[in-house]
Amino acid sequence: DAKxxxxxxxxxxxxxxxxxxxxxxxxxxNEYVYWYRQIHSQxxxxxxxxxKNNETNEMASLIITEDRKSSxxxxxxxxxxxxxxxxxxxxxxxxxxxxxxxxxxITLSVRP
Amino acid sequence: xxxVIQSPRHLIKEKRETATLKCYPxxxxxxxxxxxxxxxxxxxxxxxxxxKMQSDKxxxxxxxxxxxFSDYHSELNMSSLELGxxxxxxxxxxxxxxxxxxxxxxxxxxxxxxT
Numbered sequence: 001d002a003k004x005x006x007x008x009x010x011x012x013x014x015x016x017x018x019x020x021x022x023x024x025x026x027x028x029x030n031e032y033v034y035w036y037r038q039i040h041s042q043x044x045x046x047x048x049x050x051x052k053n054n055e056t057n058e059m060a061s062l063i064i065t066e067d068r069k070s071s072x073x074x075x076x077x078x079x080x081x082x083x084x085x086x087x088x089x090x091x092x093x094x095x096x097x098x099x100x101x102x103x104x105x106i107t108l109s110v111r112p
Numbered sequence: 113x114x115x116v117i118q119s120p121r122h123l124i125k126e127k128r129e130t131a132t133l134k135c136y137p138x139x140x141x142x143x144x145x146x147x148x149x150x151x152x153x154x155x156x157x158x159x160x161x162x163x164k165m166q167s168d169k170x171x172x173x174x175x176x177x178x179x180x181f182s183d184y185h186s187e188l189n190m191s192s193l194e195l196g197x198x199x200x201x202x203x204x205x206x207x208x209x210x211x212x213x214x215x216x217x218x219x220x221x222x223x224x225x226x227t
Contacts, residue, residue, distance in 0.1 A: 032213060034215065041200060041221070041223075042221075043116075043204075043218035044202070044204075044218045046216070046217060049213070049215060093213050098143070098160075099145055099157050099170070100145075100155075100157070102154040102155045102156070102157075103154065104154060
C-alpha cells in the first residue's frame with residue numbers, strides 16, 4: 001500500500017511556481033521521499049528525491065519538513081509541458097523495499 | 113544518455129495467446145523492475161530482479177513469468193492472455209537494488225492489447 005497522501009488535483013498558471021504537497025506521516029527513518037511524474041501514458045519520469053534535507057536540481061526543489069511527515073515539490077516556473085500526474089513515493093533501499101509503490105498521485109494542470 | 117529500452121512498443125494479441133515483453137536496462141544497472149498500468153490506473157508493481165535473481169514479487173498473475181539474463185536484460189512472459197491483461201507494461205532499472213539510493217529509471221513501456 002502507498003504510504004503517502006496527495007490531493008487529487010491542482011492547477012497553476014504558466015510561469016508561476018507550482019507547489020505540490022504530500023503527506024507521509026508514517027515514514028520510517030531510513031526511507032526516502034521520491035517524486036516522479038507521468039505525462040500521458042509515457043513512462044514515469046524521475047524528478048527528485050531526499051531523505052531529510054531540502055534538495056534542488058534542474059527540474060525542481062524538494063522541501064521536507066523537520067519531522068519528515070510531509071514534503072512539498074516545487075516547480076519554480078511551471079510550463080504547459082509540466083502538466084502531468086505527479087507521484088510522491090516513500091521508498092526504502094534494502095532488498096524488497098527498493099521497489100516504488102505508486103499511489104494515486106496528483107494531477108497538475110498548468111493553464112496558459 | 114542511454115535510457116531503458118523496451119520492445120515492442122505495441123503488441124496486439126488474441127485471448128489465450130502468449131506474449132513476451134523485453135527490457136534492456138541502462139548500462140551498468142543490475143536491477144530490473146516490471147510494472148503494469150491498466151487504463152486509468154496507477155502503475156502496479158509486478159516483479160523485480162537483482163543480479164539475475166528474483167528480488168521481490170508483487171501482484172503478478174501465475175500466468176506470467178519473468179527472468180533476467182546474464183547481460184541483465186529481462187523478459188516478461190505472459191501466457192493464456194485475458195482481456196484484462198490489456199495494459200501498459202513498464203520496465204525500470206537501477207544500479208544495485210540493495211542498499212543504494214539511486215532512483216529507478218523507466219522505459220516508455222509496451223502497450224499490450226488483448227482482443
